Each structure stands twice: as C-alpha cells, then as structure tokens.
Amino acid sequence: MPKITSIFLFFMTFSLSISAQEDLLMNIDGRNTISLNGTWSYIIDPYETGFYDYRYKERNENDREAYWNRPVTEKRSDRVEHGYGDKYTLQVPGDWNSQEEVFKYYEGTVWYQREFSLDELPEDKRFFLHFGAVNYEAHVYLNGKKLGSHKGGFTPFNFEIPRLLLKKEENFLVVKVDNKRHPEEIPTVNTDWWNFGGITRDVHLVTLPQNFIQQYAIHLTPGQDLETAKKRKRFDISGSIKLSGPVNDDSFVTIEIPEVRVKERFEVTGDSLAFSFRGKGIKLWSPEDPKLYEVIFSHNGEPLKDRIGFRSIKTEGKDILLNGEKIFLRGISIHEEIPQQMRRAHSKEDARQLFGYVKDLNANMVRLAHYPHNENMTKMADSLGILVWSEIPVYWTIDFENPEVLKKAKKQLSEMIIRDRNRASVIIWSVGNETPVSPVRTEFMKALIKEARELDDSRLISAALEVGNDNGVFRIDDPLGEFTDIVAVNEYLGWYGGLPGDAKTAKWEVTYNKPLFFSETGAGAKAGYHAEKETRWSEEYQEWYYREQVEMMKRMPNNYSGLSPWILTDFRSPRRNHPDFQEGWNRKGLIDNEGNRKKAFFVLKKYYEELLSEGI
Ligand code: GCB
Known part of the structure; x- marks a missing residue:
C-alpha cells in the first residue's frame, strides 16, 4: 500500500x-x-x-x-x-x-x-x-x-x-x-x-475479535406471574445484547446456563438483539441463598462468561418485594474508603474488609454512597447475598439549570447501569442525594429517572431526599417522591438540630403511598472519648442517638421498609475541622479509622439481630 x-x-x-x-x-x-x-x-x-x-x-x-x-x-x-x-x-x-x-x-x-x-x-x-x-x-x-x-x-x-x-x-x-x-x-x-x-x-x-459482544443485560422478565413461576420452577428470562457493530446475515448469539441445561440460540440482525426464553429449574437469588449461575454468551464462537443471579425486585404499595416476598432492608451506608490507610478502596481485599464489618453488623444491605463504587464491591455483594443501593454523585447543589450538566449526569448514570445491571445484588439505582427542592431540580431529576428506567426496567429507582421539621412533625413531601419507587430520606434529628431525646416525640408523615427508607441517620463520636451521654463527640452521645433512633424507627408508620444509617466507618472530609474531635475526619462512623467499633455499633447490631430473629 x-x-x-x-x-x-x-x-x-x-x-x-x-x-x-x-x-x-x-x-x-x-x-x-x-x-x-x-x-x-x-x-x-x-x-x-x-x-x-x-x-x-x-x-x-x-x-x-x-x-x-x-x-x-x-x-x-x-x-x-x-x-x-x-x-x-x-x-x-x-x-x-x-x-x-x-x-x-x-x-x-x-x-x-x-x-x-x-x-x-x-x-x-x-x-x-x-x-x-x-x-x-x-x-x-x-x-x-x-x-x-x-x-x-x-x-x-x-x-x-x-x-x-x-x-x-x-x-x-x-x-x-x-x-x-x-x-x-x-x-x-x-x-x-x-x-x-x-x-x-x-x-x-x-x-x-472484529465483531464482539459489547454489552448484555439478562434478568427475570419483570411483570411475570412470579407465584406460578416459583411453583413450576419455570421463569421467564429476558434481556438484550449489543454487538460492537452490525453483522452479516446468518449470525447467531447463544446463551447457555449449563447448570440448568439452558442453551438458546438467537439470530441477530443489525447490531443488537432482544431475547427471551424460559429457564427451568432456576433457584432464585436471595440474601439467604445468593445462588449464582455461570451464564455463557457466545458470538462467532467467542464465549463471554459471567456469574449471574436471578431475582425479582419491585414495590407493591408500601412494601418492597424481593422474589415476591416482603423484605426489610437492614442497611448501612459506606464510602469507598479504607480509613486505616486514608485511601480509596479498590481491591477484592478491600471489599472483603468492608463487607466483613457489614456482616458483623447483621446487615443485609449497603448503600454505596455517593457514587458508584468499584466492581469488586458489587460482585462480592452478589456472592455474599448483600443487597445494594448504587448512586451517582448528583449531590447537593449541582448546576441544575445547565443542560450540559444534565448530559454529564446521564452519562455517569448510564455508565453505572451498563456496568452493573447484571448484578443481582443491586436492587436500587439512586439518582442523587439531598438535592435542594425547586422546579428545575425536580425536572432534572425526573429526566434522570426516565433515563434509568429506559436503561433498566428491572430495578427500583430512588434518591435520598431531605425532610422538613415542622415543630416536631417530619413531613416527607418533596415533589420528587412522586417519581421514585422508594421514598428515601436523610434525617439527623438530635445531631443537626435538637438532642437525641427529641426523637421520642417526633411524628412522621409521608405524602406518598410508597415504601419509606431512611437512607441516612447518624451522629459523630470520637472513638475512645467517653463522657456523660449529653456530651457531644463522646461515644455515649452517639450511642444515645442510636438508641433513640431505633426506638423511633420501631414506631414508624407501616410503610417503613428499612434504613442505612450514616455510616460504617469514619471517613476523610476537608469539611470537618474540629481540632480535637475531627482533624479532617467525618466522625459519624460506627467504626473508627483504626477499625475499633464504637458503642453505637452494638446498638445497631442488636437492633438488626432482633429484626433477624423476628424473621424480618
Ligand atoms: C448528609 C450527606 C452526607 C454527609 C452527612 C453528614 O446528609 O448526605 O454526605 O456526610 O450528611 O455527615 O453531615
């Protein structure tokens, strides 16, 4: 040439x-x-x-x-x-x-x-x-x-x-x-x-190879009659495959699940394919039994293997249903950080450390705040049976007026969803956290919700909202609640305003007939600092806060579906500058930066233990 x-x-x-x-x-x-x-x-x-x-x-x-x-x-x-x-x-x-x-x-x-x-x-x-x-x-x-x-x-x-x-x-x-x-x-x-x-x-x-499987999504078909399917152990499975480019005639993709003898062959035209088939003998994935199957997608003889769990998640009125059964989320929020080394977490080893704490707490769910965490986290959640809330960093006061910013948010949302939409553990996509209520912000967030549903109609959508305190009445009426599947709120009664004991008389009103989830609640404590419970930053104050919160949670209206308190471990933040108690750390961790469990850890652990023993 x-x-x-x-x-x-x-x-x-x-x-x-x-x-x-x-x-x-x-x-x-x-x-x-x-x-x-x-x-x-x-x-x-x-x-x-x-x-x-x-x-x-x-x-x-x-x-x-x-x-x-x-x-x-x-x-x-x-x-x-x-x-x-x-x-x-x-x-x-x-x-x-x-x-x-x-x-x-x-x-x-x-x-x-x-x-x-x-x-x-x-x-x-x-x-x-x-x-x-x-x-x-x-x-x-x-x-x-x-x-x-x-x-x-x-x-x-x-x-x-x-x-x-x-x-x-x-x-x-x-x-x-x-x-x-x-x-x-x-x-x-x-x-x-x-x-x-x-x-x-x-x-x-x-x-x-020249033409290859770029992306795929596979899940139980939403909307099927799950009760009958469970009885017959025959589930409708569907999804899509995107190839890197258009194919010539006579091109096929096969999907195999060897353990249950599924081998399906689909003809492709163009560069994508929507498929559906029956899966016989499939055991559903759940926290109690996080069953994963080897699934093999092949195109032009090139296999691409994954380990995938099949489960359904939806809401019905005030309940969250996993595989058709009501579930309560015993959660905890996590930043992607290894506090002992003041660094971002990234490896399998790091995921093992964080999930070790989660398991010790008797939790069955994590809120991966405030951005998509590394893939080792969602993969390990799949194999451990931990449910996941995954979020994009549409956080606080981003520029909602700016259409370019919306494009950026959509891009991050789609990258998160495409990467993790085959993880059974991920049940909730969150489109943001504590965004200030205004019409332009609500339009922005609605656009994200629409985008998320288009990319994945098999999961729930949420966003962590704020809640106003009207003389002891907490009214959840953020207009965004109309568009999310779960109404999630961050609430700090007794830390930002009031004292922990104020929780005793707090009343909660939710405008929406939807599951209510507490995506945050928490108080700061410097591990090892002990004092009367009224003393801020003491472990006793944080313990008191958790005791009062737990009691308040027990009195919640019947749409209460779970919580993910703030937060598993102390984490680095330049906003936190108290010279004795913070020194650049947000101290709301239940575990400190050396791995020591604070007193409040055991309050939450006990609550989760009780729920577990009641079969909740
Ligand atoms: C919040 C935020 C979270 C903060 C936390 C706090 O509401 O969502 O990112 O770290 O409060 O500690 O104030």
Whole structure:
C-alpha cells in the first residue's frame, strides 16, 4: 500500500475511535486482557505546562514539550524540560493522595506514564484500553496520539487503539489526570468527602475479535406471574445484547446456563438483539441463598462468561418485594474508603474488609454512597447475598439549570447501569442525594429517572431526599417522591438540630403511598472519648442517638421498609475541622479509622439481630 494511503487510513480509524467512546465494554473480567496495573511514573503539573504552551494554547500533537510525547534528546544541545523516570512513581490502581505526602491535599493535574509490550499483535484483533475509573478528568495518549478523554470520577470508560498505532514493543502510554473541582461538574465543588485523585481503579488492555459482544443485560422478565413461576420452577428470562457493530446475515448469539441445561440460540440482525426464553429449574437469588449461575454468551464462537443471579425486585404499595416476598432492608451506608490507610478502596481485599464489618453488623444491605463504587464491591455483594443501593454523585447543589450538566449526569448514570445491571445484588439505582427542592431540580431529576428506567426496567429507582421539621412533625413531601419507587430520606434529628431525646416525640408523615427508607441517620463520636451521654463527640452521645433512633424507627408508620444509617466507618472530609474531635475526619462512623467499633455499633447490631430473629 502506498504510504500516503496508509496514513490516510490511519487518521480515518483514529477519528472513528474518538467518536466510539460511548461504546462501553462491560464484564472486563470475562474478556481477554492484559493488566496495566502496577508502577507508573508521574509528573505533578499544577500549571498544566505539559498541556498548554506559554501562551496558554493547547500544545500541538508533536510538540516535544507536550507531556504525552516521549522526551528525547538527539544532540547534547537539545533542550527538554520534562521526563518520566523511576524517581517519581505511583501505584495503579490507587489514589495519589495516600501515596506521597506531596499529594495529600493536591487537586490538579498529574501525568501518569508507563510502557508496555505485547507478546503478539494478531492482525485480526481489535485492541482497547479500559479504565475502571479515573478521578476526575482523563486524557489518554498512546505513542504520542490522543485516544480520547473522559470525565466522571467513578465510572468506567474505554478507547479503541487504532491498529497502526499499536506496536509490539515500547508502547508509550500517558494519562493526564485532573481532579480539580468545578461548579459545572458532577459532583460539583461542594461535597463532604475527600477528593481522592488519580487512576483509582484497574487499567486493562483488552483484545477482542472484529465483531464482539459489547454489552448484555439478562434478568427475570419483570411483570411475570412470579407465584406460578416459583411453583413450576419455570421463569421467564429476558434481556438484550449489543454487538460492537452490525453483522452479516446468518449470525447467531447463544446463551447457555449449563447448570440448568439452558442453551438458546438467537439470530441477530443489525447490531443488537432482544431475547427471551424460559429457564427451568432456576433457584432464585436471595440474601439467604445468593445462588449464582455461570451464564455463557457466545458470538462467532467467542464465549463471554459471567456469574449471574436471578431475582425479582419491585414495590407493591408500601412494601418492597424481593422474589415476591416482603423484605426489610437492614442497611448501612459506606464510602469507598479504607480509613486505616486514608485511601480509596479498590481491591477484592478491600471489599472483603468492608463487607466483613457489614456482616458483623447483621446487615443485609449497603448503600454505596455517593457514587458508584468499584466492581469488586458489587460482585462480592452478589456472592455474599448483600443487597445494594448504587448512586451517582448528583449531590447537593449541582448546576441544575445547565443542560450540559444534565448530559454529564446521564452519562455517569448510564455508565453505572451498563456496568452493573447484571448484578443481582443491586436492587436500587439512586439518582442523587439531598438535592435542594425547586422546579428545575425536580425536572432534572425526573429526566434522570426516565433515563434509568429506559436503561433498566428491572430495578427500583430512588434518591435520598431531605425532610422538613415542622415543630416536631417530619413531613416527607418533596415533589420528587412522586417519581421514585422508594421514598428515601436523610434525617439527623438530635445531631443537626435538637438532642437525641427529641426523637421520642417526633411524628412522621409521608405524602406518598410508597415504601419509606431512611437512607441516612447518624451522629459523630470520637472513638475512645467517653463522657456523660449529653456530651457531644463522646461515644455515649452517639450511642444515645442510636438508641433513640431505633426506638423511633420501631414506631414508624407501616410503610417503613428499612434504613442505612450514616455510616460504617469514619471517613476523610476537608469539611470537618474540629481540632480535637475531627482533624479532617467525618466522625459519624460506627467504626473508627483504626477499625475499633464504637458503642453505637452494638446498638445497631442488636437492633438488626432482633429484626433477624423476628424473621424480618
Ligand atoms: C448528609 C450527606 C452526607 C454527609 C452527612 C453528614 O446528609 O448526605 O454526605 O456526610 O450528611 O455527615 O453531615
């Protein structure tokens, strides 16, 4: 091929790959991958010198001082003012804040760089770079070319690598990561958690055939007569498959569940398929028996395996029904943090630690606040039988007027749902937390709810709302409650206003005939600080708060369906600056930053134990 044509083709493929960013790959564990985790070099770049020239113009692609380019000097007189090396390194996955003192409070740009080689570079394959999450904005460059960029700190993304760009040896990979907060981003500038920056989750090179299964969703068909299905042990199963591109005639996808001898073959036209079939002998997934089946999707002889549980979740009037039976959510809220090491959680080991605490509490549910947590959490929840509330960081006062912000929220929502809609544990998608009531905000949130339902009609939708206190009467009448399946509220009676004892006389009124869930309640305590119960920050105060709350919960109207108090462990927050009790920690944890259980932990544990023994 003459040189000119190959260059032309190269740019064609390149521009195509940029527009294909939306094509998220899911089930990375089931694909053919090479891990790019490990030690990366970095440059800390608060002025963004690697990105802008001295006139503050974006550098052009071949600029030697662009930090995406390999710094080379050919002659002794050549000048280069940047470089990567062994002296400055960070571990991936991981936030940067916990890895080097210089990063503790850093918010800005850091360039990550590593090289990789491949054992083989088959002509008939396609290659993608997949990131579990980068907080917040990532620009990805390979061998001096930009593959694309992504915003959103807690959701996955991928870029295709144009074939001609990839080499067998010395691939020079650079990621510009920027965690600066902005008013028009999600979350916005104001939160109550640490803005951990960096490549916080796994990085993979994924090798795929020319046409492959990009995404799939599979679940019990909503709306079927579950009682009859359970009696007959024959369930309607349905879902969809999206291929990476349109197929020629006579193309098939097969779905197998070997344990129950399901093998279904579906013809595909175009690039997608909606399917349904009967599954005989399937045992439903539940917290008591979190049964998972190996499910194999195959296209062109390429199998893609997953472990999937089948269950139904819906509401009926004031109740939440799991597999047709009323369920009470004994929950706890969690941030994605390992407090002992002041870092973001990311690994299986981390998930094991957090779920160890959850199990010890006798909880059956977690609210993964306030953003989608890493995939190890939802996968482990699947195998442990823990129910999950998963949320996007539409938190407090984001810019509801701005249509661009709505687009960003929808994008994060869809990335969360596409990644996790085959996790039986996930029963609730939450579209936000404590957003201030106004018509524009309600329209914004309604648009998110609509989007969530379009992407997944097999789960419940919620949002954590606020509640007003009218002389001891707590009225839940936020107009958003009309559109969610569960009315969830955050409530802090006795911490933000009043004393814990005020819970004794509090009255609750809910405008909606829907399940009521307490998505937060909590009080701060410094572990090891003991005093009379009226003394703020003492373990006794927090214990008192929990005792009163539990008693109040027991008196709740009959639509009360569960709670996820705030919060499992103390967590880092720059808003929390009391010099003795906080020192940069939100102290509402039931467990402190060294893993010690505070007195209140045992109050909640006992309540959950009682509920359990009553079969609730
Ligand atoms: C809330 C927020 C949560 C905060 C918590 C607190 O209502 O939803 O993100 O951390 O209160 O501790 O004040």
